Amino acid sequence: MCKVLAVCTSKHKGTLKVEVDEANFIEEFGIEGDAHAGKWHRQVSLLAFEKIDEFRKKGGDVDFGAFGENLVIEGIELNKLPVGQRLEVGETLLEVTQIGKECHDKCAIYYQVGECIMPKNGIFTRVLRGGKVKVGDKCTLLDSEKKVFTL
Incomplete structure (x- = not known):
């Protein structure tokens, strides 16, 4: 089963995010x-x-949000x-817009953690339907006709 293990936010780009219990997702905007x-x-x-x-098994001592991720999801590649x-994640509907990213400069995350795994492993989405997402919420993959995928 795919579920949310952490919801993280930050006030500034390029910094570690901190865990919150839940967040409000705004349609076509992101996390409030x-x-x-x-x-x-x-x-x-x-x-x-x-x-x-x-990363932790290689000796990396990191908390959720350390790589600048908003959501930590368990159970899916x-x-x-x-x-x-x-x-569908909690009350929201997200659409994948980008896989990985190019890091132009070594940001605060790199200097604090020693490496960043977001460039190859992170994904980015836009919010198609807003709502609340909280730790423990399930996530469901949908096909193009909004039917549930079987994992």
Whole structure:
């Protein structure tokens, strides 16, 4: 089962995010109060728990949000999803807009954590339907006709 292990936000781009119990997602904008919210294609970032766990097993001492991710999701290889994939997460509907990202400069995350796994493993989404997302919410993959995918 795919579920939310952490919801994280920050007030400034390029910084570690902090865990919150829940967040309000605004349609076509992102997470209320988060630095990455706005009218663009990278409104909400997701990172698979399994990738964070691999980093921890190599000796990385990181909390959720350390890589700048908004949502930590368990139970799915997020970086294998196609652009355009839709996910229901809590009350929201998200659409994958980008897989990974190019890091132009070493940001605060790199200097604090030593490496960033978001460039290869993170995904970015836009909010198609707003609502609340909280820790423990399930996430469901939808096909293009909004039917549930079987995992």
